[in-house]
Amino acid sequence: MTKMQFLSFEGPEGAGKTTVIQAIQPFLAELTGQEVLLTREPGGSQVAEGIRSILQTKTTPAMDGWTEALLLAASRREHLVQTIQPALAAGKVVLSDRYLDSSLAYQGGGRGLGMDKVRALNEFAIQGRMPDLTIYLDLPVEIGLQRIFENRQDKIDRLDEEALSFHQQVRRTYLELVDEQPQRIKLVDANQDLDRVIAQVQEILQTHWR
Numbered sequence: 067m068t069k070m071q072f073l074s075f076e077g078p079e080g081a082g083k084t085t086v087i088q089a090i091q092p093f094l095a096e097l098t099g100q101e102v103l104l105t106r107e108p109g110g111s112q113v114a115e116g117i118r119s120i121l122q123t124k125t126t127p128a129m130d131g132w133t134e135a136l137l138l139a140a141s142r143r144e145h146l147v148q149t150i151q152p153a154l155a156a157g158k159v160v161l162s163d164r165y166l167d168s169s170l171a172y173q174g175g176g177r178g179l180g181m182d183k184v185r186a187l188n189e190f191a192i193q194g195r196m197p198d199l200t201i202y203l204d205l206p207v208e209i210g211l212q213r214i215f216e217n218r219q220d221k222i223d224r225l226d227e228e229a230l231s232f233h234q235q236v237r238r239t240y241l242e243l244v245d246e247q248p249q250r251i252k253l254v255d256a257n258q259d260l261d262r263v264i265a266q267v268q269e270i271l272q273t274h275w276r
């Protein structure tokens with residue numbers, strides 16, 4: 067059984083991470099008897115939220131891929147030190163909407179920087195602190211993008227507008243990560259009714275809680 071103090075949710079655009087995380091917060095608090103902190107990347111601390119704004123701003127020319135990866139690693143460092151570690155030390159469960167796997171999938175895969183190099187870059191930021199358990203919400207990228215473009219027009223950001231091939235590469239890289247680390251990363255089919263997605267996530271959490 068996995069220790070379950072620090073959890074992350076991952077997935078392509080529109081997979082339902084934010085919706086599912088909010089739905090399972092009370093369940094997780096009840097299951098663990100601990101306070102559950104919801105947080106997100108990029109963001110989750112004052113400086114990291116500032117970096118998020120920079121990352122979401124469209125520029126001409128477009129931001130260099132390594133600059134993007136470095137800003138994400140810096141925001142992750144700040145998130146870890148200012149928010150995640152203090153919450154864990156206070157005995158809370160931390161539930162993060164994205165963490166390092168997003169950089170591996172988006173920058174390593176989508177941008178083509180390579181997973182190994184992006185992992186090495188992030189090692190300075192996280193010093194080995196990975197989530198105890200990661201839920202990966204999987205779905206065809208066309209469906210996730212359609213959900214966003216139909217329901218969240220006001221919040222479409224720079225990365226949402228990348229080419230379909232970029233998003234497909236992101237998903238392929240996530241699936242490689244699931245194959246590589248089946249103990250930590252649990253795949254849930256997000257292309258089904260929200261109630262079923264939530265129920266399957268709850269089952270996984272129940273199985274892993276000790």
Ligand SMILES: Nc1ncnc2c1ncn2[C@@H]1O[C@H](COP(=O)(O)OP(=O)(O)OP(=O)(O)O)[C@@H](O)[C@H]1O
Pocket residue numbers: 077078079080081082083084085086213214217218256257258259260261263
């Ligand atoms: N299982 C589902 N079936 C249908 N619609 C869903 C489902 N899950 C979420 N949605 C809807 O899809 C949209 C995107 O969901 P949400 O914002 O939770 O995704 P996300 O993974 O956090 O996206 P992003 O990473 O792009 O921020 C929302 O309008 C949400 O209501």
Ligand SMILES: Cc1cn([C@H]2C[C@H](O)[C@@H](COP(=O)(O)O)O2)c(=O)[nH]c1=O
Pocket residue numbers: 079106107108138164165166167168169170172173223225226
């Ligand atoms: C952490 C992280 C995020 N991204 C991308 C993925 C999304 O397009 C945005 C975040 O938006 P969300 O609505 O909050 O999911 O940022 C990335 O490319 N690399 C990362 O490490």
